Amino acid sequence: MGTLQCTHAILDEMNQVNRFLRLPFRAALSSGDSHTFGYLESRLESDKDPFIRVSCLEVLSSHMNTHISALARKDLYTPSKNLRIAAIRALGHAPDPQNVTALLSLLKDPAWEIRAIAARSLGYLKAKEALSELTSLLKDEIWWVRINSAIALKRLGEEGKKKLEQQNPQEDKYAYQIAQYILNVTIYE
Structure with missing residues (x-):
């Protein structure tokens, strides 16, 4: 250099x-x-x-x-x-527990960009502690937050995929649609 x-x-x-x-x-x-x-x-x-x-x-x-x-x-x-x-x-x-804790707190941030990137980062870390919060974010009003949460859930493995599969179109059609999309593409494996 x-x-x-x-x-x-x-x-x-x-x-x-x-x-x-x-x-x-x-x-x-x-x-x-x-x-x-x-x-x-x-x-x-x-x-x-x-x-x-x-x-x-x-x-x-x-x-x-x-x-x-x-x-x-x-x-x-x-x-x-x-x-x-x-x-x-x-x-x-x-991957560090302090980083996971810090990122978890950002999933409730008022700025949607922060929620979306925090969700994606927790997926990279395979932070199973985020399972519940990421599942809740599938119902966020912002599409970018929903898709990043779905990607993160898929990266969490079987538990995350199960949460995606459990989305009900009668309960929240947008959460269901994003979950189905992520479950059926291979690029986020």
């Missing part, structure tokens, strides 16, 4: 572009070595700029440890919705 100055320059450039152009910068940083990740972790710890923090979390999510998880949990309630989402996604890569 090169020097820390190079890492710093890539990180700064990454923050100047829109989200669709960030991928090459993220790929360059992700191919770095332990010095690169250490630098990003220290920036995550010290930098208050939400854009820098989002970029650090995007890269570090594939190199999670307990320290990065603790830093990400601090960002779950920040005013920046993009930073909250990046933190939730990062925690979805780190």
Whole structure:
């Protein structure tokens, strides 16, 4: 990857572009070595700029440890919705009971984007503790929350699939429809 100055320059450039152009910068940083990740972790710890923090979390999510998880949990309630989402996604890569507990609390968040991403992350973690809450979210008024909850339930294995199969079209047709869709596609296995 090169020097820390190079890492710093890539990180700064990454923050100047829109989200669709960030991928090459993220790929360059992700191919770095332990010095690169250490630098990003220290920036995550010290930098208050939400854009820098989002970029650090995007890269570090594939190199999670307990320290990065603790830093990400601090960002779950920040005013920046993009930073909250990046933190939730990062925690979805780190199986840890503290992360599961933190994500569970977000399933009741007023912002639908937060509920949807938290549900998806709990599915990645295969958090069976979320079974009841994810089942309830199949009836959320927002489609994105319902589909992410259904995907998460499917990832929980047989117990989650059983909850999907139990959805009744007479009780809630939208929960039933999303459950049937997820049960019948193989891309979320």
